[in-house]
Amino acid sequence: MPEMPEVEGLAQFLRERAVGRAVSAVEVGAVSALKTFSPAPTALAGRRVTDVARHGKWLDLVTGPGQPAGGAAAGDEPGPAGDEPGPPGDDEPEPAELHLLVHLAKAGWLRWYDAVPATALRPGRSPIALRVRLDDGAGFDLTEAGTRKRLAVHVVARPADVPAVATLGVExxxxxxxxxxxxxxxxxxxxxxxxxxxxxxxxxxxxxxxxxxxxxxxxxxxxxxxxxxxxxxxxxxxxxxxxxxxxxxxxxxxxxxxxxxxxxxxxxxxxxxxxxxxxxxxxxxxxxxxxxxxxxxxxxxxxxxxxxxxxxxxxx
Incomplete structure (x- = not known):
């Protein structure tokens, strides 16, 4: 089972490669790994990775709002009013943060790709529980070997929304x-x-x-x-x-x-x-x-x- 030193190593590894990138897509390979349903993992798409943290044995991919629609950076001159896409109601602000919290359990691991395979995941066909694609073509899979599936994935607004994280003892x-x-x-x-x-x-x-x-x-x-x-x-x-x-x-x-x-x-x-x-x-x-x-x-x-x-x- 990955413990604090390995999870810290994974956090550092991801921090160096993912922070600043936008999540382009999230694909679910094992529904059993998902422990929350709202927001869905797909809600991470379009958001930017702002940090990768660790809480005990938990890995925490922290995301913030992505760039404004059309890819303009904050502070750029807005285009004509008619160019703004999206149906009414799309101007609601994105959550300040969403966290992809992962507990790798006994047989889970993270597999990094400099170039994620182009083929879409087929649920139940592999040990891959979740795939995260980034906007530069890189990304990672969360995998779990064996038949006892305990890997846990949560998408939450705050780490403390996960009881197992909220009750952690001293680091x-x-x-x-x-x-x-x-x-x-x-x-x-x-x-x-x-x-x-x-x-x-x-x-x-x-x-x-x-x-x-x-x-x-x-x-x-x-x-x-x-x-x-x-x-x-x-x-x-x-x-x-x-x-x-x-x-x-x-x-x-x-x-x-x-x-x-x-x-x-x-x-x-x-x-x-x-x-x-x-x-x-x-x-x-x-x-x-x-x-x-x-x-x-x-x-x-x-x-x-x-x-x-x-x-x-x-x-x-």
Whole structure:
């Protein structure tokens, strides 16, 4: 699943290529991906991309009104009154902003084209959920592999109109040590779960929570109210260092390279059975119904191997 560093990389990639361009067309390939119906995605056509932002794991293509009818820039001399196209009522002002908000979920991704294929999308015929064409011929597809379709596309006037965005927790860059201590003390839960809770800290998922806990030398099942000042400080440092390094690794990379860059940067996540790069012990795994975590026993659990089942005895 793309997490904060990869989504930040995608936002930067799109920002450099799409800002200032107008959306020429939006084509829907999978109706199931659309989570809002008004405005429709086609309402983005003719609007200009003004920014590309990120909220946690959400990608946000921000658009503003396009040029006046006929392509004249604001401030140009108007033509004869009879040249103004459009039926009565077309002079209503466009919304100041419309946001194309995207959550890529577990198997979603963004595929960029310098020249978008000319053929129109055929719904249900490919993994493409949405295609956005820009006025210079470039654009992108939102794709989703597999049969479990969870990619989510919203077209809204404000990001906060999407409840999952409105309830996001603190961004890691804004997470002070004092605030982290308060979050740890708020309720007694496994630290792995706290890191992944988007309403607590926005943007961290399964992969980077594994990496953070390895860097902090902590069991994924450690209970948050057991954390003393030293443990809290180690966790805070690890969050900052791991995510800053991942964001730096993603910066400037083409969208197609971000997944591989993420995999190469992992020390324990996705490396079950391989040697820990810190101590050389074997990286172990705990599997759950639809996910798994990885950890190093020597670095994180005082040499204890966690039972590979959902009801593992928790380590304190």
């Amino acid at each position: 890691p860059a804004d997470l002070t040590l004092e605030r982290l201590r308060a979050l740890l003390a708020a309720r007694n839960q496994q630290v792995k779960g706290l890191l992944r809770d988007q309403s607590v800290i926005a943007g961290i998922g399964n992969a980077y929570s594994d990496e953070i806990l390895h860097a902090a030398r902590m069991s994924p099942f450690a209970l948050t109210r057991t954390f003393d000042d030293d443990a809290s400080a180690r966790l805070h440092t690890a969050i900052g260092e791991v995510l800053r390094a991942a964001v730096a690794a993603a910066a400037g990379r083409p969208a197609a390279d971000l997944k591989d860059a993420k995999r190469r940067g992992m020390r324990v996540h996705g490396r079950t059975g391989q040697p820990c790069p810190v101590c050389g012990d074997t990286v172990r795994e705990v599997s759950f119904a639809d996910s798994a975590l990885q950890y190093c026993p020597t670095c994180q659990t005082e040499g204890k191997v966690l039972a590979d089942r959902r009801m593992s005895r928790l380590l304190r």
